[in-house]
Amino acid sequence: MTRSVHPRYLIKSRFKLALECPTKLFYIGKPGLYLDTKQQDDFLQALAEGGFQVGELAN
16 A cells, blocks of 8 residues: 655745744644644734735735
């Protein structure tokens, strides 16, 4: 039985995440194994939307 393997690249954001906590790098591509509580935080979502608005106004 062969398993489909997708290459995982160490991009800048993943490198910075690994510097913060190497365990986070392991779990970053495995949403079923580790629940990211930041995805469900209403306050953080509002901040992100505000950042997108500022980016659009800057263009």
